[in-house]
Amino acid sequence: MNEPVALPVVAAKAPKRPTARFMLAHPAHLIALGFGAGLSPVAPGTAGTLWAWLAFVAMAPWLSAPQMGLLIAASTLLGWWACTVTAKNMGVADPGCIVWDEVIAFWLVLWLVTPSGFGSQLAAFVLFRFFDAVKFGPTAWADKTFKGFGWRGGLGIMLDDIAAAFCTLLVIAAWRFW
Numbered sequence: 001m002n003e004p005v006a007l008p009v010v011a012a013k014a015p016k017r018p019t020a021r022f023m024l025a026h027p028a029h030l031i032a033l034g035f036g037a038g039l040s041p042v043a044p045g046t047a048g049t050l051w052a053w054l055a056f057v058a059m060a061p062w063l064s065a066p067q068m069g070l071l072i073a074a075s076t077l078l079g080w081w082a083c084t085v086t087a088k089n090m091g092v093a094d095p096g097c098i099v100w101d102e103v104i105a106f107w108l109v110l111w112l113v114t115p116s117g118f119g120s121q122l123a124a125f126v127l128f129r130f131f132d133a134v135k136f137g138p139t140a141w142a143d144k145t146f147k148g149f150g151w152r153g154g155l156g157i158m159l160d161d162i163a164a165a166f167c168t169l170l171v172i173a174a175w176r177f178w
Contacts, residue, residue, distance in 0.1 A: 017041075017097070018033060018038070018039060018090070018095075018097050019039070020036070020039065023036065023038075023039060026085065026086075026089065027082075028081065028082040028083075028084075028085035028086050028089075029082075029085075029086050029089070031078060031079060031082035031100055032079070032082040032083050032085070032086035032087075032098045032099075032100045033086070033097055033098065033099065033100075034047075034048040034051050034052075034099035034100055034102070034103055035051070037050070037051035037099050037103075038096075038097040038098060038099040039097065044096055044097050044099055045096065045099060045102050045129070045132060045133075046129060047099065048099025048100070048102040048103055049099075049102045049103075049106050049125060049128065049129060049132075050125075051099070051103065052102060052103040052104075052106040052107055052110075053106060053110070053121065053125060055103070055107075056106070056107055056110045056111075059071070060114070065111070065114070068107075068111050069111060071107075072104060072107050072108055072111060075100075075103075075104055075107070076104050076158065079100040079101065079103070079104050079158055080151070080154045080155060080158055081154065082100055083098050083100055083101060083154045083157040083158060084149075084150065084151055084153060084154025084157075085154075086098055087149060087153055087154065087157060088149050088150075088153075093147050093149060093153055093156075094147065094153070094156065094157050098157055100158075101157050101158045101160070101161035101162075102132065102161055104158065104161070104162070105128065105132075105158075105161035105162050105164060105165035106124075106125070106128055106165065108162065108165045109124050109128055109165045109168050109169060109172075110124065112169055113169070113172055120172075123172070124168060124172060127167075127168040127171055127172070128164055128165060128168045131163075131164035131165075131167040131168055132160075132161055132164040135160065135164075137163075137167065138163040138166060138167065139160050139163040139164045139167065140160075141163070
């Protein structure tokens with residue numbers, strides 16, 4: 001009987017700051033590091049959010065709103081796995097170089113505020129980066145509650161940014177209401 005082929009396990013001594021070699025060593029690393037955005041030596045979370053914005057703008061003309069929603073949902077599940085594996089292989093519960101959480105969360109924001117112009121998207125970007133960096137309220141709760149390794153840690157990596165997206169959307173909704 002044929003057994004499934006396992007992907008290679010990355011050596012226990014992963015670099016403190018990931019390299020392109022580390023990123024390409026496993027498909028989960030490539031995804032979690034935002035296809036290279038997480039390799040940015042300065043503000044990788046901001047680089048990941050910018051990558052998300054550019055990718056969204058590139059995909060938007062080709063995908064309907066329901067298709068974009070399905071892509072975000074599938075990418076969230078894939079990202080949960082990728083973030084779990086990458087954090088484990090790096091030996092860090094929530095490394096700053098993992099940016100797939102920013103990608104998914106900002107896609108969610110852009111999807112829910114569409115249609116919107118550049119100014120509104122820029123405001124969403126600034127608000128999202130603020131809530132992601134400050135980590136108060138629901139963002140802090142998610143960040144603290146789900147720290148660690150394994151599926152729970154991977155969920156935590158994703159969840160605090162989804163909470164930041166929720167806060168961003170609340171501010172945008174209040175702004176539009178008034």
